[in-house]
Amino acid sequence: MSIQQTRNFCIIxxxxxxxxxxxxxxxxxxxxxxxxxxxxxxxxxxxxxRERGITIKSHPVAMEYTAKNxxxxxxxxxxxxxxxxxxxxxxxxLAACEGALxxxxxxxGVEAQTVANxxxxxxxGLTVIPVINKIDLPTADIESCKRxxxxxxxxxxxxxxxxxxxxxxxxVEILESIVERVPSPKVMADNRVRGLVFDSVFDTYRGVxxxxxxxxxxxxxxxGVKLMSSNKNYEIKDVGVFTPKMETRPQLNAGDVGxxxxxIKTTAExxxxxxxxxxxxxxxxxxxxxxxIHPMVFSGIYPINTxxxxxxxxxxxxxxxxxxSFVYQAESSIALGFGFRCGxxxxxxxxxxxxxxxREYNMDIISTYPSVIYEVLKTNGELLTVDNPxxxxxxSVIEEIREPIVKATIMVPxxxxxxxxxxxxxxxxxxxxxxxLDTRRVMISCELPLNEILVDFNDKIKSMTRxxxxxxxxxxxxxxxxxxxxxMLVNGEPVDAFSSIVHRDKAEGRxxxxxxxxxxxxxxxxxxxxxxxxxxxxxxxxxxxxASRKDVTAKCYGGDISRKRKLLEKQKEGKKRMKSIGxxxxxxxxxxxxxxxxxxx
Amino acid sequence: xxxxxxxxxxxxxxxxxxxxxxFYKERLEPTRMRRFLDALLLELERxxxxxxxxPRTIFFGGGTPxxxxxxxxxxxxxxxxxxxxxxxxxxxxxxxxxxxVSMSKARLLxxxxxxxxSMGVQSWDPALLSVLGRVHxxxxxxxxxxxxxxxxxxxxxxxxxxAVPTQTLAQWEATLEKTIALGPExxxxxxxxxxxxxxxxxxFSSGLYAQNKDWDADLFEATLxxxxxxxxxxxxxxxxxxxxxxxxxxxxxxxxxxYLGLGPSAFSTCGAERWQNVADVQAYTSRIFxxxxxxxxxxxxxxxxxxxxxxxxxxxxxRGVALDLLGPWQSVVDEYLSxxxxxxxxxxxxxxxxxxxxxxxxxxxxx
Numbered sequence: 001m002s003i004q005q006t007r008n009f010c011i012i013x014x015x016x017x018x019x020x021x022x023x024x025x026x027x028x029x030x031x032x033x034x035x036x037x038x039x040x041x042x043x044x045x046x047x048x049x050r051e052r053g054i055t056i057k058s059h060p061v062a063m064e065y066t067a068k069n070x071x072x073x074x075x076x077x078x079x080x081x082x083x084x085x086x087x088x089x090x091x092x093x094l095a096a097c098e099g100a101l102x103x104x105x106x107x108x109g110v111e112a113q114t115v116a117n118x119x120x121x122x123x124x125g126l127t128v129i130p131v132i133n134k135i136d137l138p139t140a141d142i143e144s145c146k147r148x149x150x151x152x153x154x155x156x157x158x159x160x161x162x163x164x165x166x167x168x169x170x171x172v173e174i175l176e177s178i179v180e181r182v183p184s185p186k187v188m189a190d191n192r193v194r195g196l197v198f199d200s201v202f203d204t205y206r207g208v209x210x211x212x213x214x215x216x217x218x219x220x221x222x223x224g225v226k227l228m229s230s231n232k233n234y235e236i237k238d239v240g241v242f243t244p245k246m247e248t249r250p251q252l253n254a255g256d257v258g259x260x261x262x263x264i265k266t267t268a269e270x271x272x273x274x275x276x277x278x279x280x281x282x283x284x285x286x287x288x289x290x291x292x293i294h295p296m297v298f299s300g301i302y303p304i305n306t307x308x309x310x311x312x313x314x315x316x317x318x319x320x321x322x323x324x325s326f327v328y329q330a331e332s333s334i335a336l337g338f339g340f341r342c343g344x345x346x347x348x349x350x351x352x353x354x355x356x357x358x359r360e361y362n363m364d365i366i367s368t369y370p371s372v373i374y375e376v377l378k379t380n381g382e383l384l385t386v387d388n389p390x391x392x393x394x395x396s397v398i399e400e401i402r403e404p405i406v407k408a409t410i411m412v413p414x415x416x417x418x419x420x421x422x423x424x425x426x427x428x429x430x431x432x433x434x435x436x437l438d439t440r441r442v443m444i445s446c447e448l449p450l451n452e453i454l455v456d457f458n459d460k461i462k463s464m465t466r467x468x469x470x471x472x473x474x475x476x477x478x479x480x481x482x483x484x485x486x487x488m489l490v491n492g493e494p495v496d497a498f499s500s501i502v503h504r505d506k507a508e509g510r511x512x513x514x515x516x517x518x519x520x521x522x523x524x525x526x527x528x529x530x531x532x533x534x535x536x537x538x539x540x541x542x543x544x545x546x547a548s549r550k551d552v553t554a555k556c557y558g559g560d561i562s563r564k565r566k567l568l569e570k571q572k573e574g575k576k577r578m579k580s581i582g583x584x585x586x587x588x589x590x591x592x593x594x595x596x597x598x599x600x601x
Numbered sequence: 602x603x604x605x606x607x608x609x610x611x612x613x614x615x616x617x618x619x620x621x622x623x624f625y626k627e628r629l630e631p632t633r634m635r636r637f638l639d640a641l642l643l644e645l646e647r648x649x650x651x652x653x654x655x656p657r658t659i660f661f662g663g664g665t666p667x668x669x670x671x672x673x674x675x676x677x678x679x680x681x682x683x684x685x686x687x688x689x690x691x692x693x694x695x696x697x698x699x700x701x702v703s704m705s706k707a708r709l710l711x712x713x714x715x716x717x718x719s720m721g722v723q724s725w726d727p728a729l730l731s732v733l734g735r736v737h738x739x740x741x742x743x744x745x746x747x748x749x750x751x752x753x754x755x756x757x758x759x760x761x762x763x764a765v766p767t768q769t770l771a772q773w774e775a776t777l778e779k780t781i782a783l784g785p786e787x788x789x790x791x792x793x794x795x796x797x798x799x800x801x802x803x804x805f806s807s808g809l810y811a812q813n814k815d816w817d818a819d820l821f822e823a824t825l826x827x828x829x830x831x832x833x834x835x836x837x838x839x840x841x842x843x844x845x846x847x848x849x850x851x852x853x854x855x856x857x858x859x860y861l862g863l864g865p866s867a868f869s870t871c872g873a874e875r876w877q878n879v880a881d882v883q884a885y886t887s888r889i890f891x892x893x894x895x896x897x898x899x900x901x902x903x904x905x906x907x908x909x910x911x912x913x914x915x916x917x918x919x920r921g922v923a924l925d926l927l928g929p930w931q932s933v934v935d936e937y938l939s940x941x942x943x944x945x946x947x948x949x950x951x952x953x954x955x956x957x958x959x960x961x962x963x964x965x966x967x968x
Contacts, residue, residue: 526962527940550818552960554791554839556914557662558609558854559624559868562875562900565910565968572965 003255005071007182008213010078010093012121013103014111014470018133022103022165022174023061023077029171030063030075032243059201060211060257061244067179075178076257078198080117085346087474088293089325091120092198092273095289096213096257099127099182101174102155106132106140106162109441110148112409112472118153127182130160131174136167144438152437185255193217193225193278195252195260196287200270202321206238208264209246212276213257215287220251224279225262228286229271233279234262267324293325295343296404296475297350297454298387300331300368300497301357302339304592308363309338315361316340319353326353331388334581335497335591336366341388347454366592368497370454375402375478389499392485395536401483401501404450406473407432411443416465420444423460427452428481428503441468447476451501488514489532489539490522490581497591508533512541514594521590524548529584604655605871606689607853610641610681611864612666613882616700620734621762623796625866625880626664634673637882640889642680644863647889652871654685654861658692658850661715667697671706678713687714692849694719694758699737702745707752717848718749719758719789725779726772729765734800746783756846758787763820765793766810773820774827781831786846790824791839792817818958825954836919838957855918857911865895873907875900913964921951933966 013019027033063075080093094100100121104110121128132145146157161177163170188194199211212219219225223236240248241258252258264270272293275286303312316328327343344350350370357363376384376392377399386392392401408429412420417434421444424431429448436442448457453473461469486507488498498518502510511533518531522545533541556564578585614629648654659681669677694717695710702720710718724730725739737745749757759780763773780788795805795812804810825835833841837855840848853860862869866880879885879897888895902910908926915922927934927950934950937943942956942963956963 526942526959548814548959548962550814550821550958551962552792552821552838552958554794556838556855556917557851558860558862558870559866559877561854561870561910561914562868562877565906565913568913568961568965568968571961572968575965 003187003253004184005073006076006185006255007073007099007178008076008078008097008185008255008257009099009101009178009182010080010097011101011103012080012114012117012128014105014108014113017103017105017108017111017114018165019079019103022101022131022133022163022171023079025165025168025171026063026075026077026175027061027244029175030065032061032063059199059242059244059259062241062257065175065179068176069179071179073179075175078257085296085344085349087116087120088291088345089199089272090117091124091289092196094121094124094126095273095287096196096198097124097126098185099129099178101178102128102130102153103133104130104145104149104160106134106142106145107137108468109141109145109438110152110411112411112443112470115152115409115443116472116474118155128155129174129177129181130155130157131170132160132162133165135162136164136169144440148437152443187254188216191217191254192281192283193219193223193276194283194287195219195276197227197270197272197274197276199272200267200324202267206261208261208267208270210260210262210264210270210276211258212252212260214252214254216254217278218251218253219260219276219278225276226279226282227270228275228277228283229290230269230274232269234264237261237263267321271324293345295325295327296346296450297344297370297372299342299344299350299370300333300336300339300388301328301342301354302333302336302366302368304364304366306337311361312340312357312363312365315357315363316342318361319356323353325349333368333496335495335586336368343387347458366595368595369500371501372404372450372454374404374483374501376400377402377480386501389485389501390496392501395485400480402478402480403483405447405476405479406450406453407476408446408448408453408471408473409443410446410461410469410471411437411441412461412465412469413441414439416469417442417444419464420461420469423457423464424448427457448473449479449481449503450475484535486511486514487534488518489530489534490518490584490586491527491530492532493581494534495581495586498594504535507535508540511535515541515543517594518590519543519545521593522584522586523590525584527583603859604653604689605859605861606655606657607850607858607860608654608656608659608685609850609860609862609867609869610659610661610666611663611862611867611878612661612669613664613865613880614668615663615665616668616698617734617736620800621793621796623799624662624664627882629668631670633882633886634669635676637886638673638677638680640886641677641863642684643889644895645681645684648861648863649684652861655689656685656687657689658853659690659694660850661693661695663696665698665701666695667701667706671703671709674706675709675713678710678715682714690714692717692756694848694850696721697745697749699742699745702748704748704752707748707754711753716754717756717758718754719760719787719848720745720749721760722746722780723760723762724765724768724772725776726768729768729772729776732766732768733762743783746785756787757785758789758848759783759785761788761790762793763790763824764812764817766804770820770823774823777824777827781828787840787842787848788828788833789840790828792821821958822954825957834919835957838917838960852918855914856920857907857915870902873902873904875902909968912967916950916952916956916964916967917960919951921945921949923949927967930967937963937966 011019060078065073065075078093080090130149149155149157161173194215195212197210201209203209221236226233238261239252273290277283303309320326325345328340331341332338374386376386378397379399424446429446432445434442434444461471482504483501484504484507486500486502487494515531515533528547529545531543532539575585578587613626615626693715695715696719722742723733795802828841835841836847859871865878865882865885868877876896877898878895885895912922943950944953
C-alpha cells in the first residue's frame with residue numbers, strides 16, 4: 001500500500017471521556033476485530049488499567065478501511081497513556097503521528113489533562129480533530145463544549161464531530177475525517193533508515209519488542225541496525241504490524257507503524273524516543289525530541305515480611321523489564337529492614353507500580369512517605385541532589401535547599417473556587433491567574449511545590465468538587481525555600497522511616513501529628529516510651545506511652561504449662577518481628593499505620 | 602527408678618458449666634459414671650505397672666470432683682487406696698463446688714484420706730455470683746465451709762475471682778474481708794481471664810465485656826496488699842497461704858517436678874516426656890477398656906524447654922529461681938534488677954511487686 005494511503009493518528013482524552021470505547025468502535029467498524037471477538041475495552045489489557053479506566057501502555061493497531069471515495073487506507077491508531085506522569089511517552093507517541101483525535105465528554109467539557117495534551121499535540125504539529133463524545137447523555141451540552149474548544153484551545157468549534165462511541169453514533173464520520181484531514185506521513189528524502197522507537201515491551205519468548213514508526217527507509221529481517229542513543233548494534237529478526245495481534249510482514253517502509261524484534265535483551269537498552277538506523281549507512285542525526293527519562297518522585301518500598309526481600313527484588317526486576325522508567329536500588333532502613341529506594345515518573349506511576357507489586361506479584365509491601373528530588377547547596381558551593389531525607393547533610397553545612405516546583409492547571413466548578421484557592425495556599429502554592437471557562441467552570445493556573453501535591457492533592461480536589469474538578473501539572477524548575485528535616489525520635493533515637501523534609505512552617509504541625517499517631521500505635525512496653533518530633537535537634541512535639549501496668553496470667557497449673565509456654569514463645573516470636581529502637585519494640589503494623597495515615601496529610 | 606511424687610486426677614463433670622471456664626468438662630451423666638470410674642482405676646493400674654508411683658501429693662481437679670455422689674467417691678477413692686502406695690502421701694486435695702458439699706460426703710472424704718479441700722467460692726456477692734453463673738449462693742458457700750471444718754478439714758483453700766464484669770472495688774474488698782474473716786488456710790485470688798471457647802470470651806469479643814488492664818492492676822495490687830497485711834503470704838501470683846499451708850501439689854508444677862495425670866484431658870510430665878489424654882470421656886473410656894493408649898497429644902520437653910519452663914513458672918513463685926539457672930541471660934537479669942522488676946538475695950532471683958504485675962512480659966526473655 002502506498003504511503004499516500006497511510007494515516008497515523010492517536011487519541012487524546014481525559015480519563016473516562018471514552019477513549020477506550022471509541023477505540024473499540026473504530027476496530028469494530030473497520031472489521032479489525034469482529035463484534036463477536038470484542039469484549040469491551042479491547043486495547044486495555046491489564047486488569048489494573050481496566051479498573052482505573054486508564055491505559056498505561058497499549059500497542060498500536062493497524063486498521064484497514066475503505067473510504068467513501070473508494071480508496072483503501074491503512075489507519076494506524078496509536079494509543080497514548082492518558083496521564084501527565086507519562087507526558088514524555090505521550091510526546092513520543094504523538095511524534096509518531098500526523099493527527100490526533102481530541103475527545104471531549106459532552107457532559108463534562110474540556111478538562112485539565114486535555115489542555116496539556118492538546119498543547120503537546122500542537123507542539124508536534126499534529127492535525128487535531130475534535131470529537132464531542134457521549135452526545136446521547138441527557139446532560140450533554142454540545143454548544144458549551146464547542147465554545148470551550150474555541151475559548152480554551154483555540155480550535156474552531158464547528159470542526160467538531162459529534163459522536164456516541166457507546167451507541168455507535170458518528171464512528172464512520174470520524175474515520176472519514178481521519179482520511180480527509182490527517183495528512184499522509186511525510187517522508188525524508190534521503191531514504192536512509194530512521195525509525196522512531198515510541199515504546200517497547202518485553203516478551204518472555206521473543207525478548208524485547210520495539211514499537212516503531214518508520215520516518216524514512218525500510219527495515220527487514222537480517223538488516224544490521226543500531227540504536228543511536230547507545231550506539232549499540234543489533235540485527236533485525238522480525239518486523240510486522242498489529243492487527244491487533246502481531247503479524248509478521250516482510251518489511252516496514254517509511255510511514256509505517258509496527259514492531260521490530262532484534263536481539264535486544266532488556267527494555268532498558270531500548271529507550272523511548274530513540275532512533276533506529278542502519279549500521280552501514282547510518283543517519284547523521286537522530287530524530288528530534290529524544291530525552292533520557294528521569295524519575296520525579298521517590299519512595300522506599302519494603303517487604304512487610306522481611307523474608308520476602310528476594311521475592312520483592314525479583315518482582316521489581318520483572319516490572320522494570322517492561323517499564324524502564326521505573327528505577328530502584330537496594331537500601332536499608334533501621335525501622336523497615338531491607339528494601340528498595342524507587343524512582344517514579346510521577347504519582348500515578350508510583351501507585352501503579354505499588355498496585356502491580358501487590359496484585360500481580362502478591363507482594364505484601366509498605367512504602368515510605370514519598371519524596372521529591374531536592375537540590376541542596378552546601379556552604380562550600382557544592383550542589384547535591386537528595387531524594388531521601390536520610391541523606392541530607394548536616395544543617396550547619398547547608399546554604400539552602402531548593403525544591404521542585406510545578407505549574408498546575410486546575411479546572412473546577414465556580415462554586416468551589418474558594419475552597420480550591422484555599423487548598424492551593426495551604427499547599428504553599430501561588431495562584432498565577434484564574435479564567436472563566438464557561439458559565440460553570442473556572443481554570444486556575446498556579447505554581448506549587450511538587451512535594452506538596454505528592455500525596456493527597458488530587459484526591460482533595462476531587463472530594464471538594466464532588467469529582468468535577470481536574471488537575472494537571474508540568475515541571476517548572478527549582479526554587480529555594482525554608483525547608484527543614486523533621487525527625488521522629490523514640491526514646492531519643494531517630495526512626496529513619498519517619499524522617500521527612502518539610503517546610504519550616506509546617507514542620508511542627510506535622511511533627512505533632514506524627515507523634516500523636518505513633519502514640520496510638522506503639523503498644524505499651526515494660527518501660528515508658530517518649531515519642532518526640534525534632535527539627536535540627538530542637539524538640540517540637542512530645543508524646544508519652546506509659547509503661548504497661550499488668551501482663552500476668554492468673555492461672556498456671558500442670559495442664560496449662562505447655563499452652564502457657566507456647567503463648568510466651570509466640571508472644572516473644574511476635575516481638576522478634578518488631579523493630580527494636582533502643583529498648584522499645586515497635587511492631588511493623590505501627591510503622592505501616594503511621595506511614596498510611598501520614599499519607600493523609 | 603525415682604518414684605513419681607505427684608498425681609493428678611481429672612473429674613470432668615459439672616452440674617452446670619460456668620460461662621468463664623475453659624477446662625475440659627461435661628454435664629454430669631450419672632448412668633455412665635461407674636464405667637468412667639472403672640476406666641480411671643484401670644488407667645492407674647496400667648500406669649503403676651510402668652513406673653513407680655509413690656505420691657506425696659494427690660490432686661482431684663476438674664470439672665467438679667465433688668459432683669460425684671458419696672458412693673461414687675467412695676468407690677473411686679477406695680479403689681485408689683487399694684492400688685497405690687500412699688506411705689509418702691502428705692497432701693491430698695479435692696476440689697469442691699459449694700453446692701455439692703454435704704456432711705456425709707465431707708466425712709467420707711476425710712475418712713478416705715483427703716486432707717485438703719479447695720472450694721470455688723469466687724465471690725460472696727449474690728449479684729456477681731449470678732454474673733459468674735455459679736450454681737451456689739453465698740449462704741450455701743458459707744454453710745459448706747462450716748461443714749468442711751466440722752468434718753475435720755484443717756487445710757482449706759477458697760477460690761476467689763476479681764475483675765468480674767460489673768464488679769466494684771468495694772464489692773471485691775467486701776469479698777476479701779468476708780474470706781479473711783472465715784480464716785481459710787489458703788486463698789487463691791484469680792483475675793478473670795477471658796479464655797477462648799467460653800461464653801465470657803464471646804461476650805468479650807462482641808464488646809459486651811471489656812478488659813481494662815489498669816483496673817485489673819488496681820484490684821491485683823489491692824489483693825496483694827490486703828492479704829499480706831493479714832498474714833497470707835502471696836507465694837505465687839494468684840496464691841496466698843498461711844506459712845506452711847502452701848499447695849505443695851501446685852508448687853511441684855511450678856518447680857518443674859514430674860507428675861502423672863489420670864483421666865480425660867489430664868497432662869503428665871515424666872522427664873522429657875509430656876503427654877495429654879484425649880479430652881473426651883467417651884473416647885477416653887473406650888480406649889482404656891480396649892487396652893489402647895488414651896494419649897491424644899505428646900510433646901518432648903527437652904533440656905532447654907525444661908529450663909525455660911522452670912524459669913518462667915518458677916519466677917511466678919516467691920521462692921523464685923536459682924541465680925545459676927539464669928547464667929545465659931545475665932544482661933537481661935541485670936536490666937530487670939536495675940529497673941526494679943527483679944530482686945535477689947545472692948542465690949535466688951525473685952519478682953518484686955512491680956515485676957509480678959508484668960511477669961509474663963518478663964518471662965518471655967527466657968523462653
